[in-house]
Amino acid sequence: MNKFIFVILLGLVFACGDKNSEKRAATTPGPITIVIHGGAGTIKRENMTPEKEKAYHAGLQQALDSGYAVLERGGKSLDAVIATIRILEDNPLFNAGKGAVFTHEGRNEMDAAIMDGSNLMAGSVASVTTIRNPITAAYAVMTKSEHVMLIGTGAEKFAGEQGLDIVDPSYFFDSTRYKQWQHVLHEKDSSHAAMLYDPYIKDKKFGTVGCVALDQYGNIAAGTSTGGMTDKKYGRVGDAPIIGAGTYANNTTCGVSATGWGEYFIRLSVAHDIHALMEYGNLSLQDAADSVVMKKVPRLGGDGGIIALDRAGNVSMTFNTSGMYRGYRKKGEAGRTFIYKDEK
Numbered sequence: 001m002n003k004f005i006f007v008i009l010l011g012l013v014f015a016c017g018d019k020n021s022e023k024r025a026a027t028t029p030g031p032i033t034i035v036i037h038g039g040a041g042t043i044k045r046e047n048m049t050p051e052k053e054k055a056y057h058a059g060l061q062q063a064l065d066s067g068y069a070v071l072e073r074g075g076k077s078l079d080a081v082i083a084t085i086r087i088l089e090d091n092p093l094f095n096a097g098k099g100a101v102f103t104h105e106g107r108n109e110m111d112a113a114i115m116d117g118s119n120l121m122a123g124s125v126a127s128v129t130t131i132r133n134p135i136t137a138a139y140a141v142m143t144k145s146e147h148v149m150l151i152g153t154g155a156e157k158f159a160g161e162q163g164l165d166i167v168d169p170s171y172f173f174d175s176t177r178y179k180q181w182q183h184v185l186h187e188k189d190s191s192h193a194a195m196l197y198d199p200y201i202k203d204k205k206f207g208t209v210g211c212v213a214l215d216q217y218g219n220i221a222a223g224t225s226t227g228g229m230t231d232k233k234y235g236r237v238g239d240a241p242i243i244g245a246g247t248y249a250n251n252t253t254c255g256v257s258a259t260g261w262g263e264y265f266i267r268l269s270v271a272h273d274i275h276a277l278m279e280y281g282n283l284s285l286q287d288a289a290d291s292v293v294m295k296k297v298p299r300l301g302g303d304g305g306i307i308a309l310d311r312a313g314n315v316s317m318t319f320n321t322s323g324m325y326r327g328y329r330k331k332g333e334a335g336r337t338f339i340y341k342d343e344k
Contacts (some may be wrong), residue, residue, distance in 0.1 A: 030313020031216030031331035032071040036084055038094045040259045040305035041205030043323025043339060048201055054338065056093060060327045060337040063087040067211060068329045077213040077221035078116055078139070085112075085135040085225050093173045093200060094325075095207020096131060099174040099226025102181035108172040111228050111241040112138040114243065117220035117249035122148050124241035125155040129172075132165040135225050138241070139146040140164060148243060152235075163280035175305065176200060177230075184231045192261070203204055210257025212249070212309040220309060222247050222271075224256035228262075238262025245273035246335055251311060253278040254285055259324065260297065260304015267271075268296055274308060285310040291316040 038060055048056075067084030071077070089097025100108040112134035113124035123142025126149065131137045141150050150158055160166050180199045187194065196203040208226040215221075224247045226240040239246035239262040246262065248271035249255035256271035256283040265271075270292055277288035289308055297303065300321055305319025307326060317326045317338070327337035338344075 011046045021320050029311055030214060031213060032068075032216050033313040033315065033328065033330045034064060034071060034080055034084065034213045035307045035309050035315050035317065035328040036060060036067070036088070036209070036211045037257060037259055037305070037307045037317070037325065038088060038209050038325030039205050040303075040319045040321045040324035041198070042203040042321060043201055043205060043325070044203060045105070045340060048339070052200065055081065056325055057337050059091045060086070060325055061335055063091075063211075064327045064329050064335040064337065067213060068335065071213060071215055074216060076217070077215040077219050078114065080213040080215065081114060081211045081221045081223040082135055082139055084211040085209055085211070085223050086133050087227055089133050089135060092176070093333070094209050095177075095198075095227040096225040097227075098172050098207045099177055100172050101177050101207060101230040103228075104231045104233045106181070106322050108169065108227060109232075109235075110134045110172075110225065111237055112225035113139045113221045113247040114142060114222070114223040115221065115243060115247055115249040115255070116142070117251040117255055119223070120250065122243045124149045124243065124247070125159075126151040126237045127235055128152065128155050128159070129169050130156050130166050131159045132167045132171065135223055135304075136164055137162075138223070149241065151237075163270070167330050179232055183259035195231055197230065206259045206261065206304050208246075208259035210247070210259060210307060212257055212307055214255075214309055214313055215273075218251065218311060220249045220251055220311065222249040222257050224257045224259075233250055239265035239270070242266055247272060248275055250271050250275050250279075251291060254288075254308050254310045255295040256306055258306045258309045259306065261302040264297055264302025265304065266299050268292065268300065268302075270297065279343040285314050286316050286318070289316040289333060293318045294320055303329045
């Protein structure tokens, strides 16, 4: 008898789960929306000049407007994500592409990932040194190969074969980032804090850029790009190019791009965990993001933040640091950009 009751209850649980999934999938897509980040960290007003603050806002706004323009003319979320991140990769204020930080060997090694929430296709590259816009290489891996991740010289060879813009490694050089690396070397300080020191804001920052977009067709895409940590050694790769850790998208729930202490975001599968809490725990986007970023990550010893977007167009920009370069834009609204924690 007990066994019979158990079987019935189990059937009810699965039935409810199926209905919840169907309900989420049937949710009417929200208005076209885009959300971006340019890294989180100890970003304080007292360390920011008015000129530098203005430059950061301008850089974020340019990227935001570029991606939104794609959505506004009926483009796909994937194309909006790529257009946005390319702008940020070309801006040396942000640690991705041109202006990426230096490794212990004095090189610029970059990582990037992109994911399509409509079919769970994904692509990423890691430790690349000659691809002008790593996000375009990640997209090529997703669409032009049977793989998900390519690294190093193999990724660079593949990018060249796909006709992507290949540059001399000197293209990525930025004098401020170089001085940052020299400071770490001369101080002989390889601590986590030193690796994250950002001379642009004279404090600690996780240098990563990311974008999540929702198009008029109800499809979500997410992408992330980074130069990693200053003075990183041994071919270190963080969470940004790892699907489920720093980047994830699924139309039934959300898209996520993370910025933080990569080792912790990898261990916690941060981006996928937010999706899972929505999928299996029926949490809202904001509740899921808060549960992971504000509770799980600090509990383990990490810090950072995420941007996320669900199918209804709800936006989350959640971080447990004093600041995160971020912004969003929805249909019928002007884009808004933020830097500090108390800005909403």
